[in-house]
Structure formats: C-alpha cells, structure tokens
Amino acid sequence: MTRPTLTQSTGPAATRILGLGGVRGERVVTNDEIAGPIDSSDEWIRQRTGIVTRRRSGPDTDVVDLAEAAARAAIADAGLAPSDVDAVILATTTYFHQTPSAAALLADRLGALPAAAYDVSAACAGYTYAIGQADALVRAGAAQHVLVIGAEKMSDFVDPTDRSISFLLGDGAGAAVVGASDTPGIGPTVWGSAGQGHLIRQTASWKEAFEQGTAWPTLRQEGASVFKWAVWQMAPVAEKAMAAAGVTPEDIDAFIPHQANMRIIDQMVKQLRLPETVVVGRDIADTGNTSAASIPLAAERLRREGQVGSGALALQIGFGAGLVYAAQVVVLP
Amino acid sequence: MAYSEQEILAGLAEIVSEETGLPTDSVSPEKSFTDDLDIDSLSMMTIVTLAEEKFSVRIPDDEVKNLTTVGDAVAYIVGAQS
Numbered sequence: 229m230t231r232p233t234l235t236q237s238t239g240p241a242a243t244r245i246l247g248l249g250g251v252r253g254e255r256v257v258t259n260d261e262i263a264g265p266i267d268s269s270d271e272w273i274r275q276r277t278g279i280v281t282r283r284r285s286g287p288d289t290d291v292v293d294l295a296e297a298a299a300r301a302a303i304a305d306a307g308l309a310p311s312d313v314d315a316v317i318l319a320t321t322t323y324f325h326q327t328p329s330a331a332a333l334l335a336d337r338l339g340a341l342p343a344a345a346y347d348v349s350a351a352c353a354g355y356t357y358a359i360g361q362a363d364a365l366v367r368a369g370a371a372q373h374v375l376v377i378g379a380e381k382m383s384d385f386v387d388p389t390d391r392s393i394s395f396l397l398g399d400g401a402g403a404a405v406v407g408a409s410d411t412p413g414i415g416p417t418v419w420g421s422a423g424q425g426h427l428i429r430q431t432a433s434w435k436e437a438f439e440q441g442t443a444w445p446t447l448r449q450e451g452a453s454v455f456k457w458a459v460w461q462m463a464p465v466a467e468k469a470m471a472a473a474g475v476t477p478e479d480i481d482a483f484i485p486h487q488a489n490m491r492i493i494d495q496m497v498k499q500l501r502l503p504e505t506v507v508v509g510r511d512i513a514d515t516g517n518t519s520a521a522s523i524p525l526a527a528e529r530l531r532r533e534g535q536v537g538s539g540a541l542a543l544q545i546g547f548g549a550g551l552v553y554a555a556q557v558v559v560l561p
Numbered sequence: 562m563a564y565s566e567q568e569i570l571a572g573l574a575e576i577v578s579e580e581t582g583l584p585t586d587s588v589s590p591e592k593s594f595t596d597d598l599d600i601d602s603l604s605m606m607t608i609v610t611l612a613e614e615k616f617s618v619r620i621p622d623d624e625v626k627n628l629t630t631v632g633d634a635v636a637y638i639v640g641a642q643s
Contacts, residue, residue, distance in 0.1 A: 276601065452602040453622040460610050491603050 239369030244413020245359075245561050246308070246373070246405045249301025250528040251294055252515055253285035253383070253399035262395050265388040273395060278490020282398035282516025284383040291323040292330050294401035295379035296337055298524070302403035303338075305561065308373060310338040313405070315371035316345040317361055319354025319378045319520040321549070322385050323347065330379070344371065351428070352486045352548025353419075354378050354520030355402065359544075360417030360554055362406035377403040378520030387446040393428070394446065396489065398516025402524025411559075415473025418465055419554035427454050428549035447549075458492045458547055462555075463499035466545045469555035477502050481540035482530055482560070486547055487512035487522035507535045519548065527560060536560060563642045564616055569635050576611045577631075580604050590632030598631075609634075618642055 258281050259270040273279055285294065295318055303310055316338075318331035331345035350357040355378035362374035379401035386394035406414070428449040432442050466485075470476065483506050485493055490512055497508055509526030518525060523544050530536045538561060545555035564572070574588035581598060594600040600608065605628075609620050612634070618641035620628075628634045 276603065450622070452606045452625070455603045456606045456610055456622065459607075489603075495607065 237369035239367045240408035241367070242409045242412040243363045243366045243406055244409035244411075244559050246407045247302045247304070247306025247561055248402070248404050248524060248528045248531065249298045249303075249305055250402040250521070250525045251297040251301070251400060252525065253283040253289070255284050255286065256281045257284050257398075257516075262388065266391045266395055268391070268395070276491070277396055278493075278510070278513055279396060279516055280513050282396070283400060283514070285381055285399040289381065289399075291320050291379045291381050291401075292333050292337065294381065294399065294521075295320075295330060295334050295377045295403070298379065298401035298403035298521075299334065299338060299375055299377055302405050303375065306373075306405040306407070308405060310340045313338070313340040313373050313375045314343050315362070315365055315374040316340060316343050317348055317358040317374060317376050318345075319348040319350060319358045319376070320380055321349060321351050321354070321519060322381045324384070334377070340375070343375075350520070350546075350548075350552050350554070351550060352488065352519045352522065353546035353550070353552045353554045355523045356417065356544055356546035356554035356556060357419060357552070359404065359406065359414065359558070360419060360556060363414040363417065366406055366408060372407060374406045375403065376406060377401055378522070378524055380519040380521050382517070382519055385447055390446060390448060392451055393449040396517040397447075398518045400515060400518040400521045400525050402521045402528060404524055413559035415469060415475070415557035417554055417556045418469040418472055420465075420552070422457070422461065422551040422553070424457070424551050425549070426450070427457070427551060455489070455492055457551065458488060459495040459499060462545060462547050462553060463496055465553055466496070466500055466543055466555050469545065469557055470543060473557035475541065475557055477506070479541060480506050480543050480557070482507045482509065482536045482542040484509035484523055484526050484530070484542050484544040486545065487515065487526055488517055488548070520546075531560060564638075566635060566639055569616060569638050570631070572615050573608075573612060573631065573634060573638075576608050576615065580607055580611075588631055590630065590635060592631050593629055594631065612638060616642065
C-alpha cells in the first residue's frame with residue numbers, strides 16, 4: 229500500500245496592511261507629575277527623551293481592553309467584520325497571566341471565533357515581529373485575514389522611583405489587519421536577536437517575587453548602552469530591510485521606528501541619511517514609549533493627521549528587550 | 562597606523578564640537594565631559610561611538626563611565642591602539 233502524498237497549503241503571492249487602528253491611555257501624564265520621585269524636572273525629561281507627556285490608563289483597564297479598542301478600529305478601517313478575521317496575533321509584555329493568552333480572550337470578545345489566536349513576546353519589536361508572521365501566514369495560505377495587535381499597559385510595570393526607563397512609559401494599543409493584495413505591500417522582514425538580555429530586564433521573576441516576597445517586579449534598562457545599540461546596530465538593520473524590499477531611502481515616505489526615545493529617533497534618522505522629505509513618526513512626544521504598541525500608534529497618527537496618505541511607503545523598525553529586532557518596509561493602507 | 566596623542570585630541574575635539582556645538586579649542590585634556598562640557602550619557606555614547614569609528618578602537622560600554630575627562634579618553638584611545 230502506498231501512502232498518499234499530503235496536500236500542503238499555498239496562498240496569494242502578495243500581502244498588505246488592509247487597515248490600521250489605535251487607542252491611547254485616556255489620562256495625560258505630564259513630566260511634572262512624575263518628576264518628583266526621580267528627583268528630576270520637566271526640562272531634564274524633555275532634554276533626555278523628547279517626551280512632553282505620556283498617556284496612561286486607569287486601574288480598570290487592562291491589555292485586552294486596549295487591544296479590543298484598537299482591533300475594532302483596524303477591522304473597521306479594513307472594511308471587514310470581526311468574523312472575517314481568522315488569526316489573531318497579539319504582541320505584549322504586560323499581560324500578567326501565563327495562560328490563557330490575551331489573543332485568545334480577544335478573539336472571543338471580538339466575535340472572531342474560531343480564529344487562531346496566540347501572543348507574541350518580543351517586547352518593543354513585538355509589532356514588527358507579528359507583521360512578519362502575519363505576512364508569512366497569509367502567503368502560506370494558513371490564514372486570510374490576520375489581526376495583529378501591539379498592546380501594552382506599561383504603567384503596571386513601572387517603578388515611580390526608577391530613573392532608567394519607567395518615566396518614559398505609556399499605555400496604548402495599535403492594530404493592523406493583514407491580508408492578500410494584488411500588489412506587494414509588505415517587504416521582507418529583517419529580524420533577529422542580539423543577546424545582551426541584561427540591558428533591558430525585569431528586576432525579578434514573578435516566581436522570585438512571590439517566593440521571596442520582593443517588590444512587584446518592574447523594568448530597568450542600561451540606557452546609554454541601549455541607545456548605542458539601538459542607533460548604531462539598528463540603522464544597518466533598517467538599511468537591510470530597504471534593500472530586501474528593493475527600495476532606497478529616496479523612495480521612502482515615512483520612517484516609523486519604535487518610539488523608544490526621541491534622541492534615538494533623531495540619531496537613527498541621521499545615521500540612515502534619510503532625505504528631509506521623509507516624514508518621521510514622533511508620537512513619543514505626547515504618547516510616551518508604549519513598547520509593542522508604539523509603531524502602529526505612530527503610523528495611525530501620521531495617517532490621521534494627513535502627514536502621509538494611503539499608499540505611502542513606510543520603513544518601520546522595532547527593537548527592544550531580548551535584545552530582539554525586526555524591520556520591514558510596508559505600504560500604509 | 563597608530564594616531565599620535567595630538568591627533569587623537571584634535572579628532573576627539575572635532576567629534577565633541579560636532580555633537581555639542583562647542584568650539585574645538587574648548588575641548589582640552591583637563592575638561593570634564595559632564596561638569597565642564599555639559600555632556601550627558603547619551604551624547605557621551607555618541608561621542609564614544611564616533612571615536613571608535615574614527616580611531617578604529619573598541620571602547621567597551623563599561624569603560625565609558627571611567628572616562629571622566631577629555632584627557633582620560635585620549636589616554637584610553639592611545640592605549641587601545643597598541
């Protein structure tokens with residue numbers, strides 16, 4: 229008896245982002261409000277980070293709530309219904325359950341069942357990791373409409389007395405729907421990891437905190453080393469993503485890096501020698517660093533404010549704790 | 562080819578001037594990066610990275626905090642070349 233030859237899935241040749249949506253924490257948190265416990269000032273924080281305010285959510289809001297609002301907006305923007313979504317990928321580091329995943333809860337809440345659903349843990353690169361996965365899933369025929377969300381409630385993960393990273397952080401969620409396209413709309417994802425896990429880390433594991441009765445774990449970073457890595461190691465990654473997509477800096481309409489720190493963004497723009505005509509996502513000034521949510525939030529804002537139009541070519545790059553990174557050139561919806 | 566101490570000081574002064582806008586002649590060996598030249602940790606990393614490229618040396622991140630003055634940085638780069 230001969231075994232049958234298996235059928236493997238195949239999908240469309242090209243994909244694009246069909247819709248975008250975003251939501252920010254409802255409360256505007258000024259530098260003055262958080263400067264006291266870190267013995268700092270509005271001027272110092274602006275100078276070091278470019279952040280004027282950050283947006284944070286109240287105690288009754290969690291990552292799934294933020295993700296739901298962004299997801300509904302993105303699905304509507306794509307002209308679809310939740311039932312059209314057949315895979316949900318949620319990138320987050322601030323959903324405080326090991327299981328079930330935030331994505332599985334979200335799929336149910338949206339009315340997207342029986343969509344496949346899972347979370348991605350890639351810190352501030354979570355959104356660009358997930359866009360890379362969504363593109364691959366659609367082109368492989370594993371899904372038709374993939375909902376990608378970067379959602380974070382970073383304010384649950386901060387220490388008010390920490391001078392390394394906490395004062396940068398904000399809450400929000402950004403979402404995109406990826407599906408088939410007549411023309412290529414998502415360039416190859418250039419991604420990887422770089423070791424040096426200690427540069428951005430959690431103060432203790434949840435198990436250690438529970439067993440040893442230490443304080444609620446929060447984030448820390450070696451800011452100067454992260455700055456150096458982000459600028460001088462990530463600019464070449466962004467260049468590779470452009471080359472892989474077959475475009476040059478002159479072809480790019482918008483540069484949307486992870487909103488880590490305005491100083492990183494400014495120095496990356498310099499290293500990449502982007503023409504002055506390139507619009508740069510600088511949502512961090514008002515929203516703060518929202519980790520996995522920061523790129524889609526910056527993208528939806530550029531579009532909402534009319535700084536870029538539909539069809540614009542955007543170079544996006546996420547980088548963060550791991551260290552991990554991912555970049556791709558995309559056509560904005 | 563190794564750079565002389567004078568060449569390193571002059572090159573470093575150009576990098577600091579580019580980053581801070583200060584005139585190159587204000588970047589002398591006894592000046593403290595933080596206290597005299599008002600250079601913060603991120604600007605310091607930019608200066609260090611540009612100096613690494615210019616002089617083909619490696620300055621580990623952990624070493625940067627020990628470079629208090631311009632003279633410390635020049636001496637470190639001189640030593641790192643050999």
